Amino acid sequence: MSRLVKDRLIEGRGLEFRRGPEPVLVGVDMSIARGEIVTVVGPNGSGKSTLLRLLIGALRPERGEVIRAPGLRIGYVPQSLSIDPTLPLTVRRFLDLPRRVGDAEAARALAQSGAAGLEQRQMVGLSGGQFQRVLLARAVLCTPDLLILDEPTQGLDQPGSAAFYRRIDELRRDLGCAVLMVSHELHVVMSASDRVICLNGHICCEGTPEVVSAAPAYRELFGTGTGGALALYRHEHDHDHSGHDHSSHSHAGHR
């Protein structure tokens, strides 16, 4: 069993994953240190969610390994959570999974996540924003060392997602946890991250937001000239380093 460098919470070494014959991820090396905010950006289908699922252990890599610090506690906020309508579930009961918590603790986590007072509501009756904040509250209840969020602001409007990211930053300060998020909202995320990993089947580039946004690989993937205005941009790319083929592939995003 390999060991982690001190202060690293989790590390992926040489991760490879295929879906059928198609490689989804190839040769991905990454690690997260205590307390940092790392964001994974990349076009649709670039393997962002797959990477997160490899890290939480929901998928096994075909090559490489995931090493966790002993006793690592992960708080996970999935991209979506469909609750079967036959399953009655109040917010309060949801927070009790997988471990039962006290009422005061539950109320505090809800308040920290901006969902105060929702305890008695049914999960299926919540709005998109409320639902995301309740997912976040459940994730912070295990006092995580690492909070992992997969596209946490999907379905939220602009001010909603900006507020959500501010909240993540506050939570990181309160809990002292590291944060790993996947997002396609580049500009919001870029300003809130310590480190950005630009992914497209492999790691195209990584570093501080300044370094990444100046990197040619990033510009190739996401285009330039969207500075300032709320812009919907399309981008055709055909970059082919590392030898796997992203057929002509377009990405629409907005900030």
Add this chain to the structure above:
Amino acid sequence: MLDDFLIRAGLAALGTALAAGGLGCFVVWRRMAYFGDATAHAAILGVALALGQGMAVFPGVLGVALAMALAVHALSGRGLAHDTLLGVLSHGALALGLVAVALTGGVRVDLDLYLFGDVLTVGRADLAWIWSGATLVGLVLWWRWQALLTATLNPDLAHASGIDPRRESLVLTLLLAAVVAVAIKVVGALLITALLIIPAAAARSLARTPEAMAALSVGAAALAALGGLQLALWLDTPVGPSIVCVAVTLFAGSLPLRALAQGRG
């Protein structure tokens, strides 16, 4: 007291109801109805094998139901559409069982007994099997409740909390086989799934939490079991189908309550 066949029938029906009512919630939440059918139908094959070997019926049913449940568990997630696979296994097992019963020759088997159950013929040994099985199902559900619920909600959430959803799914699979063995003499192979699903469906309307739904489901199943037995005695009808009829009535009665609960917000 156990000398009275009615007392024995009542206890057998009650034991079955308690196990089925609790596990039934997971069958509903995880959409395992077809899975229940496959396992229950396999029980007929178990009956044939047990009688062919001159063994007791319970171990035979439990063994084949377990084998079927494990086979489905192993095959699931291998590409073939799940309900197609279950359809093949379910009806395949039922047909094979019926053929196997016919082939056991010499022994005259009253098939109706195992297809529709006959709780009035339950003996002391049957009662011991039923209540051991029901107690086991109850204890395992109690013990693994939180993990089962987390895995049912979302497999990735379970993984992130260190719970293996495949293992929890295996636990439910094994419990289902146990319930089939418990219920076969009471409601019969064809109606076991009904006893799993209908009380849970009736409980859904009134419940706000999973625990409340499980408790109500157990209650509805017990009411259906004893009510159905009573109904069968009055009308001189078969007990298994009578139990299911009472359960369906409870479900129908719960529907207006659902509308009320939703209207209340």
